[in-house]
Amino acid sequence: MATEPTHHIAESLLARAHSPNTANTIFRERVKHRPLLLRPTSPDPALNARSQRQHARLQKAKLQRKSNKPKPLSAKQKRALCIYDIPKPQRRYAIYEPLHRMWCDYMRQILGLSEGNKTYVDANAAGPMLVSADYHGALLEVSRSRCISRVGLKGFVVKDTKFTFEIITAADELKVVPKEHTVFRFEVPFAGGEGEGEERKPLVFEIQGGQFEARAPDRANKKFRVHIDPDL
Template identity: 55%
Template sequence: MHIAHNLLARAHSPDTAAQQFTERIKQKPLFLRPTSPDAHDNRSRRRLHRLRKKEYFLRHQRPRPLSAREKRSSGLYDLPKEECKYAIFRGLHAMWVSYMQEILGLNIEGRNVQVTPASHGAKLVSADYHGAEVEVVRSRCSSRVGVKGIVVRDTKFTFDLVTVKDEVKTIPKEHTIFRFTVPLSRMKLPDEARDTKEEDVSADAPRPLVFELHGSQFENRPVDRANKKFKWRNVDYL
């Protein structure tokens, strides 16, 4: 006789002891698992965990950004030659002048603003120069001196300019000094300037502000300049 049946027979009648032994002990399933699974089970469990983690990550991931090679192959930053016209970007330059007058505080009527490096230097270095009309005044490469045009692309190391002859020039920032002007009065759009006669322009108009930009200290992207804190450093004159 089973030891459990023997113990139940001491406390219950023979029929009750036999019934309880059959229902609760003999016919009850026993769920057992090995205390130390083999290496195959551990490997399968780790693989399933990795797959579930990867599925969760892909389900909650944003669209993958394009790589540099994919951007070049898709032509995302290419400038079509038929659209690189100086007349097209004159409107962009007029908008940029209004933008610079706003950040420098020149568009406030009745206010005499004095532009100094201490008060406006941080605003100038963090500004966006897409649409600025710049001229190369100094460079270690003499063939670049005198090149003038509107900035259509500002990268980390170069300026892409559209000249009056509708040519696109790529000028490196390193060892190059650029000059740009900001007029004190509102600049007219190309359509407005076409309707204005030369004799209507006053001879007593205020002189524009002239700035020089040292490209060697300006080697960063426009999006990085917005939040970057610049430090005063010595300037290597060319």
């Protein structure tokens, strides 16, 4: 059976760095007679009736705090309650026409068309603005897509999700259009519609849906780089 060492290792280490008196003082105060601090614990409920009542009050207050705090809904519960679905009475084309006019004013402002007589847009400057813009209320039309049946689909954007555009068509139908492998076309008319006796044609833009595979708030804070996209 191994015997415990009679000489503490801390004494040897202190003796190397200090004089004998200093080493003995440090060892006695910092190691041998070091106070052991204990954290006070809660009273045992089984000791007396007072401790039992105190424990019961604490448990009741803890349960009440938990019950008062609302629990967030899970993704499954949100889908079951149809929280983000548009009700059928609100799936009407005419409801979103005022929203589209507001969106046109918004686009003219970010493109700098509402201040003066500017009639053109620089592609290098307007590209990042178009990608980071909000498209709720835009009148989008599918100009190219790998799914031929989607070509020509046109309507107001009512929901811009990460991978899809949800639009309301002129037939009051809700269509979900994937962004991937799809090119969308939209127009931005000039304010007033006329200039110096002749009608001014609206600006026409085409955007790659693959560049918009992000939520609208995320696109507003994201920096995009110009690169060549694969052909549809």
